Amino acid sequence: MMDFTSVSLVFVIASTLLVVRILYVISQSSKPARNTSQKSLSTLVVLGSGGHTAEMINLLSVLQKDRFAPRFYIAAATDNMSLQKARVFEDALDDKISSKGANSIQYMQIYRSREVGQSYITSVGTTLYALAHALWLMVKIRPQVILCNGPGTCIPICAIAFVFKVLGIRWSHIFYVESIARVKRLSLSGLLLYKLRMADQLFVQWPSLQKQYPRAHYVGRLM
């Protein structure tokens, strides 16, 4: 039988390895990838709502569609507008780019952990449910690129993607564009991703934000 010392030794070694692995993932994520094959990358687009979705569509419209394919769109189950807007965007492309695989574009809904006004007690259950659902979607999609711009819907997705990177399940590049509405302070989602260094790159649209968060990249206005 293992005594207490050997158990704690194993624990110390395991957690050291985990910390080293996490630091490695963080440092590798911030470096540009050597993508010599130039193959297209499966891309997950997490749509926020209203203004967030409009900004994301503006970004998608200038990204090379052949590089970022297949594309998976995720929006909150309570948001019935965003996926519709993504569909309109993709259908307009269809007219110009022919011969697309049947599964090259997919639309999915995700449960939110907490709706506005929901009590904190019931939100424990719904949060676990939302996390399980996000995990299920991420196992299915295993994207190489994740594009998100808030609000909270993207946090479970990014957290799971980061865990996948640490565990070696899938390496995804996570990009977060802070909303144009944020002039002076990052949103909670942006702040979480920034502080926990979960995003490969975090973009801001106002110079004053970049001054406050030096690891963020200032890219000017998207709208």
Next chain:
Amino acid sequence: MDDKHDEYKRIVFVTVGTTSFDSLVKTVDSKQVKEALSAKGYTHLVIQMGRGSYIPKKSSGEDGSLVVDYFTFSSSIADYLRSASLVISHAGSGSIFETLRLAKPLIVVVNEDLMDNHQSELAEELAERKHLFCARPQTLCEVIKSLNLDIIVPYEPGDANPVAKLINKHLGFPVD
């Protein structure tokens, strides 16, 4: 819009977006604000009131005052924006940029009842750059009275290419 006197119409369109903003609807429905708008030469007031519970008073404007109409939601907000000579909007970024893109004079009214009031950041920044006017429900009347559309600086639409370039570079794609 089949009115024969279209050219005499100067419409003020008020929009609260997908939520409710009763204090704004109540304010624009007040006698002082309606008189201030009339004094500035506006003839019609159309209010999109969203989920709000305050119902404005409709008016056909027979006594020479503003013609007032309202509705809750519409799929053709863009048409209302296009027909307007002045837009009074909540501070949501969707409404703000849609109005600026149409180059319509815009007064953004910040909802101070919202818990996480980051929305005022954007409105105040854009007001500082003279792309729009920024007000609170209690200052709206004053802002209308002192409205000077000549100082507006047209808004140049943004560009997503810088972000796209950085993403491509990070992924090892050639940046063209």
